[in-house]
Amino acid sequence: MKGLTLILGGARSGKSRKAEELVTALPGPWVYIATAQAFDAEMQDRIRLHQGGRADGWVTVEEPLDLVAALSRANATGRPVLVDCLTLWLTNIILAGREVEGETARLLDLLPGLTVPVALVGNEVGLGIVPDNRLSRLFRDHAGRLHQDIARIADKVLFMAAGLPMQLK
Amino acid sequence: MKGLTLILGGARSGKSRKAEELVTALPGPWVYIATAQAFDAEMQDRIRLHQGGRADGWVTVEEPLDLVAALSRANATGRPVLVDCLTLWLTNIILAGREVEGETARLLDLLPGLTVPVALVGNEVGLGIVPDNRLSRLFRDHAGRLHQDIARIADKVLFMAAGLPMQLK
Amino acid sequence: MKGLTLILGGARSGKSRKAEELVTALPGPWVYIATAQAFDAEMQDRIRLHQGGRADGWVTVEEPLDLVAALSRANATGRPVLVDCLTLWLTNIILAGREVEGETARLLDLLPGLTVPVALVGNEVGLGIVPDNRLSRLFRDHAGRLHQDIARIADKVLFMAAGLPMQLK
Numbered sequence: 001m002k003g004l005t006l007i008l009g010g011a012r013s014g015k016s017r018k019a020e021e022l023v024t025a026l027p028g029p030w031v032y033i034a035t036a037q038a039f040d041a042e043m044q045d046r047i048r049l050h051q052g053g054r055a056d057g058w059v060t061v062e063e064p065l066d067l068v069a070a071l072s073r074a075n076a077t078g079r080p081v082l083v084d085c086l087t088l089w090l091t092n093i094i095l096a097g098r099e100v101e102g103e104t105a106r107l108l109d110l111l112p113g114l115t116v117p118v119a120l121v122g123n124e125v126g127l128g129i130v131p132d133n134r135l136s137r138l139f140r141d142h143a144g145r146l147h148q149d150i151a152r153i154a155d156k157v158l159f160m161a162a163g164l165p166m167q168l169k
Numbered sequence: 170m171k172g173l174t175l176i177l178g179g180a181r182s183g184k185s186r187k188a189e190e191l192v193t194a195l196p197g198p199w200v201y202i203a204t205a206q207a208f209d210a211e212m213q214d215r216i217r218l219h220q221g222g223r224a225d226g227w228v229t230v231e232e233p234l235d236l237v238a239a240l241s242r243a244n245a246t247g248r249p250v251l252v253d254c255l256t257l258w259l260t261n262i263i264l265a266g267r268e269v270e271g272e273t274a275r276l277l278d279l280l281p282g283l284t285v286p287v288a289l290v291g292n293e294v295g296l297g298i299v300p301d302n303r304l305s306r307l308f309r310d311h312a313g314r315l316h317q318d319i320a321r322i323a324d325k326v327l328f329m330a331a332g333l334p335m336q337l338k
Numbered sequence: 339m340k341g342l343t344l345i346l347g348g349a350r351s352g353k354s355r356k357a358e359e360l361v362t363a364l365p366g367p368w369v370y371i372a373t374a375q376a377f378d379a380e381m382q383d384r385i386r387l388h389q390g391g392r393a394d395g396w397v398t399v400e401e402p403l404d405l406v407a408a409l410s411r412a413n414a415t416g417r418p419v420l421v422d423c424l425t426l427w428l429t430n431i432i433l434a435g436r437e438v439e440g441e442t443a444r445l446l447d448l449l450p451g452l453t454v455p456v457a458l459v460g461n462e463v464g465l466g467i468v469p470d471n472r473l474s475r476l477f478r479d480h481a482g483r484l485h486q487d488i489a490r491i492a493d494k495v496l497f498m499a500a501g502l503p504m505q506l507k
Contacts, residue, residue: 006331008330008331010296010462010464010465010478010482011464011465011468011475011478011479011482012464012478012479012481012482012483012485012486013464013482013486014486124179124330124465125465125466125467125468126179126180126181126182126465126466127179127180127293127294127295127296127297127348127465127466128294128295128296128297128298128300128465128466128467129294129297129300129305129308129309129466130180130294131466131467136467137180139467140179140180140181140467141180141181143181144179144180144181144182144331145181147181147330147331147332148181148182148183148331148332150331151331151332151333152332157331157333159330159331159335161346161462161485161497161506162344162346162482162485162486162488162489162495162497162506163485163486163489163490164489164495164506164507165506166335166497166504166506168330168331168333168334168335169333175500177499177500179465293348293499295348295349295350295351296348296349296462296463296464296465296466297463297464297465297466297467297469298463298466298469298474298477298478299349299463306349309348309349309350310349310350312350313348313349313350313351313500314350316350316499316500316501317350317351317352317500317501319500320500320501320502321501326500326502328499328500328504335504337499337500337502337503337504338502
């Protein structure tokens with residue numbers, strides 16, 4: 001893996017595992033930017049479990065909102081980076097009342113200049129029936145646009161299903 | 170692009186952009202058959218915005234229901250045609266209380282005889298959890314069947330994700 | 339078709355038809371393991387209709403829960419087998435209050451030892467917006483994991499869209 005890799009897929013499609021596999025094929029240590037937020041005890045447990053499941057050699061950074069800052073710092077270390085995941089980050093941005101267009105524009109400005117290999121994981125959420133609430137429709141619009149924008153500048157784009165990759169780019 | 174092209178994908182997957190790209194690679198002017206209905210002022214604005222976003226050289230035809238008639242007339246002009254989209258057309262047919270099987274049969278009868286290049290855009294809606302209301306389940310059955318029927322007679326079928334095409338046929 | 343084939347796809351994507359096509363390309367008769375349960379008269383009619391729609395040469399076995407037993411018996415006959423579908427079986431397991439991990443583990447233990455060609459059909463349900471009820475989220479987690487586990491040991495994996503296959507493996 002080199003440059004920017006975008007790994008898309010549905011729930012339980014093997015996105016994260018594929019991303020970890022690609023990143024850990026490079027010499028470590030590696031930076032894991034986790035965008036999940038621990039809102040409650042259950043979520044804290046899940047995140048701890050997740051961390052425990054990863055191989056040694058990962059440096060975990062928890063950053064629900066300032067992904068650009070976290071990526072910049074990771075880039076300065078010269079280490080390969082995995083961001084898991086764009087979809088939770090976007091959710092956090094919206095819940096925090098931040099302006100999505102501005103935040104995603106800052107991310108898209110940063111990405112081409114990164115010098116370390118970066119794998120970005122994203123959830124594909126636009127292939128079901130049109131959601132009946134406006135927020136869900138807005139969310140999938142934002143997520144879809146972000147994926148398109150990143151795919152355009154990515155070196156490689158994978159779409160996962162049942163743990164298997166389809167290479168889109 | 171020649172003959173019949175079906176472009177499928179989820180919300181914000183880049184379907185319409187890919188379809189416009191394929192059609193405008195042919196000598197213009199081109200016919201754009203828009204099936205969206207302006208139920209309210211917001212939708213009117215969105216449609217106007219959409220029209221403004223398209224390159225010069227498009228002749229836009231708004232036809233929420235009589236797609237067969239619109240396609241026949243477009244075919245008579247000898248110009249390449251884009252239909253955006255089948256899914257809204259199907260929704261309109263159902264909301265208007267028309268019989269889906271009859272309407273789709275008429276479309277499927279017409280398509281093989283068209284002499285101009287035609288790109289049809291469709292929303293893939295069947296890859297989420299089974300919807301809990303009967304109408305949504307019926308709708309995705311109809312949409313899935315229509316896509317299968319058109320894919321069978323299409324010269325080319327693309328499945329879009331993150332703005333990138335997978336060629337199914 | 340030989341060994342184990344997994345055929346995934348959304349609603350009305352042509353999964354069952356493709357599976358029947360692959361199985362009936364082998365010398366018959368063939369065993370059809372149907373996991374659908376006839377809860378009411380409408381469902382009974384639908385199942386009967388489904389059976390009627392299949393070509394001669396199919397031996398239909400209705401088995402909503404004990405898929406392992408049904409597959410073992412089918413294997414003993416030496417005949418090619420189609421299971422339609424994994425997703426309904428998983429639903430039945432959950433509704434019956436059985437333990438999903440144990441049941442899927444038994445299936446995964448059995449599959450590699452089967453000597454007849456087997457086609458398994460599964461519904462991809464993880465590509466829409468995150469469902470707002472916990473049971474649906476759990477269900478798509480289970481379904482996604484099962485598909486990944488089977489894909490890992492399968493000889494061939496297809497992802498269907500609009501009746502057309504993408505070969506993942």
